[in-house]
Amino acid sequence: MRIREESYGYQVRFAPETLAAMRVEAVRMAEERGPVCETGGLLLGQIDHSARVVWVTEADSLPPESQAAAHELTMSPRSADAYVDKRRRQTHGLVGYVGAWHTHPGVTAEASDLDRQALKKLTSDGAPCLLVIVGGPVEVWETWLDGTGRPHVHARLAFPYEDTDADDPAREEGDRGDS
Numbered sequence: 620m621r622i623r624e625e626s627y628g629y630q631v632r633f634a635p636e637t638l639a640a641m642r643v644e645a646v647r648m649a650e651e652r653g654p655v656c657e658t659g660g661l662l663l664g665q666i667d668h669s670a671r672v673v674w675v676t677e678a679d680s681l682p683p684e685s686q687a688a689a690h691e692l693t694m695s696p697r698s699a700d701a702y703v704d705k706r707r708r709q710t711h712g713l714v715g716y717v718g719a720w721h722t723h724p725g726v727t728a729e730a731s732d733l734d735r736q737a738l739k740k741l742t743s744d745g746a747p748c749l750l751v752i753v754g755g756p757v758e759v760w761e762t763w764l765d766g767t768g769r770p771h772v773h774a775r776l777a778f779p780y781e782d783t784d785a786d787d788p789a790r791e792e793g794d795r796g797d798s
């Protein structure tokens with residue numbers, strides 16, 4: 620699946636197994652904790668800035684020590700780092716940290732204010748970060764969990780130096796001054 624992310628117009632290409640992995644995790648969470656509990660995890664792959672393409676080749680579930688709750692998700696940065704390092708070594712550098720995904724079960728796949736703040740934190744170590752939200756209204760969501768439909772997917776890229784509150788892609792190019 621490929622979609623366009625909303626901040627800079629990069630194309631995001633998901634390997635089919637990444638969406639399958641997200642679905643397995645969403646189903647597991649729904650069975651364990653109920654239908655509104657969010658889940659999520661890390662996205663691994665590569666960002667090709669010259670082609671403006673984000674390759675998402677792995678979607679993993681929550682690292683240990685993370686907490687999932689209805690409408691709130693806290694990922695443990697320490698265990699996430701360790702996991703990414705391990706995958707980077709195992710793939711000889713082919714796969715690296717790309718960002719994070721989480722679910723909005725039965726609701727719109729748009730970034731909330733909390734999600735934007737979280738994205739800002741995720742870029743604080745100096746690397747760009749892709750935020751992916753998988754959601755959709757109840758009927759869309761349920762057909763996805765059943766394995767017969769597709770969820771709504773929202774993606775948004777952030778760079779460490781940007782002011783995410785401004786939400787203005789022109790800023791990155793700088794210097795036009797067309798205000």
Ligand SMILES: [Zn+2]
Pocket residue numbers: 721722723729730731734752
């Ligand atoms: Zn969210």
